[in-house]
Amino acid sequence: MRKQRRFIVATALLVVLAVLYMSLQALPSTQTPHLTPGIAPGIAPDAPAASPRGADSSVDRDADKGNANSQSSFLSDSQSDRHRDMPAVPAARGQVAGLADFGQAPAAGAAAGVAAADAAADANVGDTGLRVMRTNRLHAFYYGWYKNPTTDGKWSHWNHQFIQHWDAKVAKKWPSGQHQPPDDVGADFFPILGPYSSADTETIRTHMAFLKRAGVGVLAVSWYPPGMADENGEPNEELIFRLFDEAAAAHLFVCLHIEPYEGRSAQTVLRDLQYLHDTFGGHAAMYRHKGKALVYVYDSYQIDAKQWAAALCNNPSPHRAQTWVIGLLVEAKHRKHVVSSCFDGFYTYFAADRFVFGSTWKQWPNLASFARQNHMIFIPSVGPGYIDVSVRPWNAQTTRQRTGTEYYDKAFTAALAVNPELVSITSFNEWHEGTQIEPAVPKNAMAANGKTRNYLDYGSDPFLFLKRTRFWAAKLQDKQQA
16 A cells, blocks of 8 residues: 555656646746847937938738747857858858747748748737737838848948048047948947848848748838949849849738939939839739839938929829829928829838927827828838937937837837828838847947947847837737728
8 A cells, every 4th residue: 555655656746747847848948149238328318410311912911839928049159259250140040040930949041931930820929919910001111231241242331431420520529430340330239140241042031031020011122223322332233123032932012212312303213113113013022002002202302392293293104103102201391392292192211209300209190180181191100219329429319219119119109099001110120220120139349449349239039129010010900900
């Protein structure tokens, strides 16, 4: 009898131990990424100092495997140190490329990760109870201007120069020259992929996986006509074709964000519209809103409203009639400009609340009402924060601290309160101005001037803003379906 009793007790203990072991294995990892978190700056004053920047496709419902709030360490200390020797993306690239879920052990490559994401069953977003979905009414501004020696034979944009203050006396107080990657980059955060090349195939596919899992349906890609580029980059038309192809493979869509290129006029933009339709009109990734293509025109107010009116008003050409042309509204007086120009709508772009009239959240109800009265589309632009002192060291007062996701949440709340037709995110990867939602990691590094750089980060979770975007994407879709 005693032997039988001992056997029962021993068996019970083994069961308890097994249950405890399985419970511990199921717990999410709390290990944080490598290095010490960056030192956040103080809250900057509100007064702005400089401009931060010189048929609806059906909703795809995606899902996550596992707990969306689980976290794991994606890069080890030794892998982070690789930036000193190898300027490309991390050697353990497969560790961040797949991501069937942001916090889960990812697949071996981005393409596999996209396939896994497509095959996943619907699940909850963390503990919110909201369905995971990708909505084509949520756009993210995307920049393909980054280069590194491994892929491109040279650096571009990561080695951004320090922009000099317009007052020579003030300029003397601040550094000149440019950043020296791979450790010293022109940004206040450091990307989880390292100083990548926008032309690297795995980087592109990883970005598509990131956007898809974040619930973003449309990339608003920074665009210059063939043979043109910004002052810090080079023409990249071939990349635009690849972005369309990779977006299609990931079941995402692309629209163009037309930049203020040399010689741009209302008439040249008309030619750009024809180029868009002739080149990409039949592409699977071509974004259409209510059956028509859509383009954003950055700094549209720099062209006189009469010129725009001559090009856009009552123009029966197919490429004009089949395109929503969205102008940028910065100042209050631009309300008259967007109407007189015959724009089909307007967006606000800037991520800094109160920086300009258009980016001031409390003005959005009035702007939404103005748009409705004039039969226009109002597209508020939300962002996670703003900081550009790595390229404009004199511009600290324009900084808007993230404070976790608090700032981002306030921006989205303000946007959704006006029942917008579309919402844009500034940005997916504008690293120079610190508006990116792309994953970032803590990093300390030596700058070119010999001083230690303490990059900012998102806390313990590099994927924090992708997850939060997914939350708001679901909110946006639920609100529009109500």
